[in-house]
Every structure is written in C-alpha cells, then in structure tokens.
Amino acid sequence: MPRALSQRQRAILDYIERFLDENGYPPTIREIQHDLNISSTSVVDYNLNVLEQRNLIRRNRNISRGIELVGRRSAEKRVVRIPLVGQIAAGQPLPVLEEVDPATVNDHIELSVDLVGRSQDGLFALRVNGFSMIDALIGDGDIVVLRRQQTAENGETVAVWLRREQETTLKRFYHEGDRIRLQPANATMAPIYTTPDNVEIQGKLVTVLRSVS
Amino acid sequence: MPRALSQRQRAILDYIERFLDENGYPPTIREIQHDLNISSTSVVDYNLNVLEQRNLIRRNRNISRGIELVGRRSAEKRVVRIPLVGQIAAGQPLPVLEEVDPATVNDHIELSVDLVGRSQDGLFALRVNGFSMIDALIGDGDIVVLRRQQTAENGETVAVWLRREQETTLKRFYHEGDRIRLQPANATMAPIYTTPDNVEIQGKLVTVLRSVS
DNA sequence: CCTTGACACGAACATCTGTTCGCTCGTATA
DNA sequence: TATACGAGCGAACAGATGTTCGTGTCAAGG
Numbered sequence: 001m002p003r004a005l006s007q008r009q010r011a012i013l014d015y016i017e018r019f020l021d022e023n024g025y026p027p028t029i030r031e032i033q034h035d036l037n038i039s040s041t042s043v044v045d046y047n048l049n050v051l052e053q054r055n056l057i058r059r060n061r062n063i064s065r066g067i068e069l070v071g072r073r074s075a076e077k078r079v080v081r082i083p084l085v086g087q088i089a090a091g092q093p094l095p096v097l098e099e100v101d102p103a104t105v106n107d108h109i110e111l112s113v114d115l116v117g118r119s120q121d122g123l124f125a126l127r128v129n130g131f132s133m134i135d136a137l138i139g140d141g142d143i144v145v146l147r148r149q150q151t152a153e154n155g156e157t158v159a160v161w162l163r164r165e166q167e168t169t170l171k172r173f174y175h176e177g178d179r180i181r182l183q184p185a186n187a188t189m190a191p192i193y194t195t196p197d198n199v200e201i202q203g204k205l206v207t208v209l210r211s212v213s
Numbered sequence: 214m215p216r217a218l219s220q221r222q223r224a225i226l227d228y229i230e231r232f233l234d235e236n237g238y239p240p241t242i243r244e245i246q247h248d249l250n251i252s253s254t255s256v257v258d259y260n261l262n263v264l265e266q267r268n269l270i271r272r273n274r275n276i277s278r279g280i281e282l283v284g285r286r287s288a289e290k291r292v293v294r295i296p297l298v299g300q301i302a303a304g305q306p307l308p309v310l311e312e313v314d315p316a317t318v319n320d321h322i323e324l325s326v327d328l329v330g331r332s333q334d335g336l337f338a339l340r341v342n343g344f345s346m347i348d349a350l351i352g353d354g355d356i357v358v359l360r361r362q363q364t365a366e367n368g369e370t371v372a373v374w375l376r377r378e379q380e381t382t383l384k385r386f387y388h389e390g391d392r393i394r395l396q397p398a399n400a401t402m403a404p405i406y407t408t409p410d411n412v413e414i415q416g417k418l419v420t421v422l423r424s425v426s
Numbered sequence: 427c428c429t430t431g432a433c434a435c436g437a438a439c440a441t442c443t444g445t446t447c448g449c450t451c452g453t454a455t456a
Numbered sequence: 457t458a459t460a461c462g463a464g465c466g467a468a469c470a471g472a473t474g475t476t477c478g479t480g481t482c483a484a485g486g
Binding site: 028029063 | 444
C-alpha cells in the first residue's frame with residue numbers, strides 16, 4: 001500500500017506547490033493537465049485521488065481549485081537567514097562573534113535549508129576580501145558561510161587563524177601525530193605544516209557563494 | 214481618490230483573509246456574498262474592483278477563486294526554484310534546454326531572489342563535473358546557475374561551446390574587432406583567442422554555489 | 427428640481443471546472 | 457489462458473463561478 005509515488009504523481013505534487021507559491025491559489029485539474037502534458041483530465045483526477053489517499057493533499061469535492069497541500073511547509077520555513085557579520089581577509093582575524101551585536105547586523109543572506117544542513121545554529125557569513133583564498137577556489141567578493149566551532153574532524157574545511165603568521169586561511173584540516181597539516185583545496189598547491197598551538201579554529205566551511213553581477 | 218474603505222469593503226477584505234487561512238484557497242464571489250449577507254454577486258464584484266484599484270488584492274479575470282491578497286505574497290516570493298537540468302563538463306555540450314521535459318526534472322535548487330536577480334526567466338542549474346573550470350574558481354561538484362542567452366556583452370562571464378575544440382568552457386567574454394577573447398577568471402592564466410564562428414554562447418553565469426558536506 | 431456619482435440589486439449569460447463512464451493497455455497472478 | 461488491477465485515455469455532462477447589464481437608492485451639488 002505505501003508504495004512510492006509514480007513520477008507523474010510527484011510531478012503533479014511539485015506543480016501544485018509551485019503554482020501555489022506563484023499564484024496564491026491552487027491550480028485547476030485542467031491547468032495541471034495542460035502544463036504537465038497529460039492527455040486527459042481524468043488522469044489528473046485519478047492521480048489526485050492517489051495523492052489524497054497518501055494524505056499529501058486534501059481535495060474539496062465539487063469546488064473549483066479545491067486542492068490543499070496537507071503538509072504545506074510554508075516557503076518561509078525553507079529559508080534560513082544568516083547574518084553577514086563582516087569580512088574575511090588574509091591579514092586579519094575573523095570578527096569575534098560574541099562582540100557582534102545581533103541587533104546591529106542588518107545585512108543578511110537567505111539560503112534554502114538544504115544548502116546549509118539541518119541545524120542552523122552557529123551559522124554566520126563573511127564576505128571574502130582579496131584573493132588570499134584562491135587556493136580554495138574562493139575569490140574576491142565571494143561569500144562564505146561558516147558554522148562556529150573550535151575543533152575539527154580530519155578532512156573538514158575550516159577557517160583557521162594562524163597565530164604566528166597572524167593570518168586567516170581556509171584549508172582542509174588534518175591532525176597528523178603532533179603536527180597539523182593544512183591542505184589547500186586546489187591539489188596543485190602545497191600544504192602548510194604547523195603545530196597545534198599555532199592554529200585557532202574559527203569555524204567550519206558550510207557553503208561558498210558567488211553572485212555574478 | 215484615496216478615500217477610506219467602506220465598511221463593506223473592509224468586511225470583504227477581512228473575510229478573504231480569514232477564508233484563505235482556513236481553507237488554503239480563496240473564496241468565490243458567491244461565497245463572499247452568502248457569508249456576508251450581500252444580496253447580489255455584482256455587489257461583491259463591484260467592491261472587489263475597488264479593492265483591486267486600492268492595490269489591496271489582485272484579481273485574475275475569468276479564473277475561479279482568482280483572488281490574491283497583495284501583501285501576503287511578499288513573504289513567500291523570496292525563493293525561486295531553479296531546475297537542475299544536468300551536468301556541465303569540458304568534453305560535452307550543455308544539455309539542450311528545449312529537449313528537457315520540465316515534468317521530468319525532479320531535481321531543483323532553491324535560492325533567495327536576491328542571489329539571482331529579479332527576473333527568474335531562463336534560469337537553469339548544472340552540476341559541474343571535473344576540474345575543467347578551475348580557472349574560473351569552479352571545482353568539481355559545484356553548482357552553477359546560468360541564464361539562457363545566445364549573445365553576451367563584453368565582460369560577462371558566459372558558458373560557451375567551442376565548436377572546433379568540441380569543448381564547453383566558462384570564461385569572461387570580450388569581442389575585440391573580429392576576434393573573440395575568452396578570459397579566465399583567474400588572472401594568472403592566459404586567455405583564449407578565437408573567432409566568432411567558433412563560439413556558441415550557451416548562457417550567462419549568474420551564481421556559483423558550493424555546498425560542503 | 428435636476429444631475430451626478432458612489433453603491434447596491436437581481437437576473438441572465440457564458441465559461442470554467444470537477445465528475446463520470448466506457449474503453450484500452452500492459453503486467454502480474456491464478 | 458483467464459482474471460485482476462494499476463494506469464491512462466477521450467468525451468460528455470452538470471454544477472460552480474465570474475461577468476454583464478438594466479435598474480434602483482440616496483446624498484451632494486448646481
């Protein structure tokens with residue numbers, strides 16, 4: 001009974017959701033039929049009934065456009081607002097999050113949740129200044145989204161502050177015995193080797209974003 | 214002209230809002246008429262027109278339940294759904310958009326509108342395969358969002374198909390006299406010079422996206 | 427007293443839109 | 457082979473719903 005949705009049923013469900021977002025009211029059977037290139041209204045009717053039995057939609061009989069999405073995740077819940085707290089550049093440390101007044105931050109970026117993972121705690125964004133992270137395929141003007149954390153698993157890409165070098169960098173992190181290897185994402189570039197007391201992990205890379213004007 | 218709403222108009226507006234919350238779809242003229250004890254549908258029609266001129270609702274003519282609340286849409290309209298239509302790699306052309314059946318595409322990415330600009334027409338997304346575009350700071354697994362177009366202004370970053378080389382690449386575009394210069398984003402790398410008949414513009418780069426797992 | 431404009435009325439009309447029904451096709455299952 | 461069933465098809469039907477139009481009321485202004 002709880003079989004998977006057919007491709008057509010999924011397409012219909014997606015269509016209804018999109019239509020609702022765009023128009024503020026649900027589509028008719030014929031609109032679904034036409035836009036999805038279905039030959040007959042009765043096919044749409046048939047599949048809508050399946051969707052209703054799966055409890056994915058509710059149908060109001062004899063009412064035009066009487067389709068409701070049951071689990072309607074509102075569009076707003078799919079979006080997370082991430083504060084853009086400052087800049088990141090090679091020669092300066094990250095802004096200290098605790099010193100950033102949340103009320104002061106009026107710059108935010110919005111991303112859909114599937115880009116940043118489920119838990120949106122500790123997320124913050126920085127605009128990249130300069131080309132110091134070009135080895136991580138990150139250029140001037142890009143936006144990086146980080147998750148605040150002080151430790152890192154091997155292989156994670158993290159933003160670190162190198163105490164001796166007085167420098168911020170973004171590298172893959174590997175703890176190897178009593179030294180630490182910081183590996184650029186670009187395979188053609190050489191890694192940095194240093195000691196644990198020299199690295200201060202600032203956060204883990206979650207997303208990189210480049211918007212071309 | 215900007216007079217206050219009549220009592221009846223306010224009642225209708227409230228009713229629409231309540232109805233929308235309860236049912237997920239807008240009311241018909243007759244439902245408004247009946248529940249508000251109005252004697253004629255034309256009275257409702259008349260007042261709906263007034264509300265529309267006040268820009269409080271939008272009416273979609275000849276469509277049943279075609280009433281939208283204007284203020285309500287702003288919250289939902291922040292996200293655009295972009296179809297992920299395929300892959301992009303050096304050795305193969307882009308998928309032909311016209312051949313992609315919209316109903317088949319069940320993979321989408323969602324971005325907030327301010328990342329892609331206002332008009333969301335012609336937008337499509339591709340997953341990057343391989344490192345052929347590393348000179349544009351784009352790596353394996355990244356997602357690029359493009360806007361379909363056949364021509365380009367100087368300086369725009371475009372996806373082009375090089376006919377002779379049988380290759381897809383992503384470069385800044387410059388038309389210089391009777392030749393074309395394709396400039397990598399990475400300043401340390403050399404440009405490509407070629408002739409107009411060799412380049413086939415596929416689309417303009419809008420956004421680059423990298424989600425780190 | 428007459429005109430004008432906002433607002434309201436009711437009925438007829440024309441679509442829009444959901445529903446139903448007989449039929450086909452392919453894949454299992456008995 | 458016979459039967460059942462999910463899925464799809466096309467057409468006709470009936471009810472739901474927006475539109476139009478002639479008419480009526482009333483207060484404001486000339």
